[in-house]
Amino acid sequence: SQQGEEDPQALSIQEGENATMNCSYKTSINNLQWYRQNSGRGLVHLILIRSNEREKHSGRLRVTLDTSKKSSSLLITASRAADTASYFCATATGANSKLTFGKGITLSVRP
Amino acid sequence: EPEVTQTPSHQVTQMGQEVILRCVPISNHLYFYWYRQILGQKVEFLVSFYNNEISEKSEIFDDQFSVERPDGSNFTLKIRSTKLEDSAMYFCASSLLSAGNDYGYTFGSGTRLTVV
Numbered sequence: 001s002q003q004g005e006e007d008p009q010a011l012s013i014q015e016g017e018n019a020t021m022n023c024s025y026k027t028s029i030n031n032l033q034w035y036r037q038n039s040g041r042g043l044v045h046l047i048l049i050r051s052n053e054r055e056k057h058s059g060r061l062r063v064t065l066d067t068s069k070k071s072s073s074l075l076i077t078a079s080r081a082a083d084t085a086s087y088f089c090a091t092a093t094g095a096n097s098k099l100t101f102g103k104g105i106t107l108s109v110r111p
Numbered sequence: 112e113p114e115v116t117q118t119p120s121h122q123v124t125q126m127g128q129e130v131i132l133r134c135v136p137i138s139n140h141l142y143f144y145w146y147r148q149i150l151g152q153k154v155e156f157l158v159s160f161y162n163n164e165i166s167e168k169s170e171i172f173d174d175q176f177s178v179e180r181p182d183g184s185n186f187t188l189k190i191r192s193t194k195l196e197d198s199a200m201y202f203c204a205s206s207l208l209s210a211g212n213d214y215g216y217t218f219g220s221g222t223r224l225t226v227v
Contacts (some may be wrong), residue, residue, distance in 0.1 A: 030211045040223075042115075042202055043154065045215035088154060092210035098144060098167055099210045101154040 004089045004102030012108040019076040021105045023089030024069075030092045032065055032072050033099065037086045046087075047074075081111045113137040117203050117219035124193055124226055132188045132222045134203030142206045143186045144216065145178065147171070147199040154202070160186065161209075193226045200224075 006023045013019050023032070031050045035043040049056045049065045049072065056063050062075040076083055086106050090099040116135040124130050136143050145157040158168040158178055165178065177189045186205075190197055200223050204216040 031213050033210070033215055035218075040200075040221075042218035042220045043204075043216075045217065048213060048215055050213055090210075092213075095211040096166065096209050097211040098156055098159045099216060100156060101146075103153040 004091055004100060006087070006089055006102045006105045008105060009103070010106045010108070012110065013079055015079060015081055015109055015111050017079055019079050019083070019107055019109070021074045021076075021087055021107070023072045023074070023102055025072075025089075025091050026070065027091075027093055028067075030094060030097070032063075033090045033092070034061075034063060034072075034074050035088045035090060035101075037088065037104070039085075043088065076107075079107075079109045081109050083107060084109045113217070115203055115205055115217050115219035117201075117222050119222060120220065121223045122225070124224070126195060126226055127192050130190050130193055130224065132190075132201050132203075132224070134186045134188070134219055135184055136186055136203065136205030137207075137217055138184070140205035140207050140217070142166075142209055142214075143178075143180070144204040144206075145188045146202045146204065146218075148202065148221075149199045157188070157201075190224075193224075195226050198224055198226045 033048045034046045037043045060077045065072045086104045088104045090101045143160040148154045158172045159166045200221045202221045203219045206214045208214045
């Protein structure tokens with residue numbers, strides 16, 4: 001079964017708009033992380049939220065975590081064309097666990 | 112900023128041949144990983160490596176796969192007898208401590224493996 005499931009699968013917005021991406025997971029976690037992947041490139045770590053945190057900010061990124069619903073959202077404010085990429089949520093389920101990634105969301109920001 | 116370096120960037124191999132994918136993790140990191148991504152699909156965990164041994168592996172990581180850290184800097188993934196379905200982008204990653212201890216991964220740019 002899939003630990004992390006993002007939605008929507010694809011999102012197309014106009015530059016300047018906000019982009020909201022959601023991630024749901026199935027088991028309890030230590031933390032949840034969001035990564036960005038530009039086409040054909042490696043994944044870049046964006047932000048990490050611990051299981052005892054509810055909201056975190058980093059620049060134009062805002063991530064929330066609702067452990068009761070087993071879900072997280074990533075908000076990118078004032079989007080730019082350079083934000084066009086795939087975004088993945090990933091969960092760590094134990095102290096020594098690896099990250100398990102979702103299928104990703106393709107974000108297109110139109111100039 | 113420190114980087115994870117992967118070579119080659121693209122490898123084409125005949126089915127049944129052995130390939131070795133190479134990675135140089137960040138020097139002070141202690142945990143090392145291989146993931147793969149079949150085109151357009153999710154990022155799949157293959158194996159994690161800590162303290163000179165495999166700490167966890169997935170069902171994908173069968174007897175055809177092996178990892179080594181031969182000299183304290185390189186971290187290699189070997190596929191002994193490649194199959195067509197091994198065609199994918201292979202990513203190496205490293206982290207200072209494990210993800211469960213609230214550390215993110217640094218990924219390399221990947222090796223695109225094409226088995227023909």
